[in-house]
Amino acid sequence: MTDVVPQDIVDAQGRIAGRVHRTPLLSSATLDRALGHRIVFKAENLQRIGAFKLRGAMNTLLRLREEGSLPAEVCAFSSGNHAQAVAYAARELGVKATIFIPKQASAIKIAATRACGAEVVVTETRQIAEASVAGLIDTGAAFIHPYDNPYVIAGQGTACLEALQAGVEADAVFAPCGGGGLMSGTFLATRLARPEAKVFATEPLIANDAAQTLRTGEIVRLSDTPMTVADGVRTLSVSPRTLHYLKQLDGLYEIAEDEILYWTQWLTHLLKSVIEPTSAMNMAGVVRWLKTQDQPRTVLVILSGGNIAPETQMQIWTRDYLQRFPSL
């Protein structure tokens, strides 16, 4: 197992510079007043393809090219943003991409992946999508794992590194935990650029394989795709590589669906930006942590993405959560 070290995030940043957006930092004076703390959002929803995932895919493909081992074809499985990320990065570098997407994925994500020039194979289940890559690897295609890959992890960490380099004096950093790629990179970037800051993960309560894994010490694998509204973290399990970093976090908050919806409405309203439930989920963890603090804190939140299917929008806006103002 290749370990990832903080310097890998710096190398990734140099490698992908100019190929990914340096996304802005957002904040809301209304929110800060309501909570009595400062919350700074790294807006990866405004990243190319609408999510941080491009950072890891781009770093991995560029690293393969550096090594002289980038084949004529790459492949991946994904029901979401990683699909578009690999498709986009492959087109940029002039190689073919084949992406296996389970049919449960939203039509808009399938269309967007095809629009990036990838060949998309729609499979019956997530398990079949995962299994399908094996055949392609046999023909020489490079498989880009969505999180269990050191260069993917290093790439994802550049979002947090950029924010800390921009001068965010974070006392704590929050990011969502699916397979743990973003979380691992975020942890490493924080240790490098702001070692005194705490690092927390958030995870949906109904998809809490990482929390169960941390409690038992053994990787817990969900048997079926959990139907949380936070569709960016519907992964079935973390990997030994990401678990190594997850164990070093200052905490992991498990968030109920209701809280995810509450914060999706409020962040959308306050930031006037399209925020995936997976990203908004962090705020429920932030509030729980801030309740334990006795002085004003600065919190950095990694807004992972902004790709939302119409049916998910319907789910988000079914109830009116804007009636209840945010508070600690």
Added chain:
Amino acid sequence: MTDVVPQDIVDAQGRIAGRVHRTPLLSSATLDRALGHRIVFKAENLQRIGAFKLRGAMNTLLRLREEGSLPAEVCAFSSGNHAQAVAYAARELGVKATIFIPKQASAIKIAATRACGAEVVVTETRQIAEASVAGLIDTGAAFIHPYDNPYVIAGQGTACLEALQAGVEADAVFAPCGGGGLMSGTFLATRLARPEAKVFATEPLIANDAAQTLRTGEIVRLSDTPMTVADGVRTLSVSPRTLHYLKQLDGLYEIAEDEILYWTQWLTHLLKSVIEPTSAMNMAGVVRWLKTQDQPRTVLVILSGGNIAPETQMQIWTRDYLQRFPSL
């Protein structure tokens, strides 16, 4: 009747500088590729209070103070963004604001207006809200009309002026038409900063009082609040002052509800920004105009605001319009 001249927009810009955001310009490479033209969006949804309305209210109150005629109280009627704009501007200048809001207005808008420190009086109907200001004017309060006021018009024009000063080489400028305040200011700003550009209005087909007015030459007043999803332009009529400028436009496009919803979904998706249906409506007009053009054009669209109640979000996302990619 006090006429507004282009120089008034420049004066307004100087007056409100530092008190309103210089909002960014947004664009989408995907959209430009799909249409074969360049569309630049002036993002007034990212303005303070979430809409361009602050420009006009701030300009009017500051102008009154310059003249030494700003009383201790101002008042307004509004079911939407003008309410918050007057409340915010009044608090900034340290005067009391009383706002009459019909009860049909969304709870979040009422709460936001109160949060700006205004006294909010909720009335049974829009007509009662409009009539209620008379009593307060009698006690010396200054009434800030939502559009039939030369300083409001001049303030609203600063959004377009800013965009053109930033170097947008617009062949055409589009803005939504409710009472005509934004439209009049946009027209004057364009004549000043880019006289060769055409200026177009858009209006919901089911709230087409301005279109009827332009056809008949007489101001047509709707008898009841039209229930278009574009709730920023539910005004009952234009005024003689705004009609003077509307007559000089290059055209007004009437837009079906379905087209408004289509473009609200697509602009939200492409720009990752919260776009009011009233603002997205413009794109339906843009596409109709572009169909008549035989060379690539640059179009400036004034995105008027981003305040959307949860029940309107539900209406926006009921059908999936993202299945059909934009095209001319």
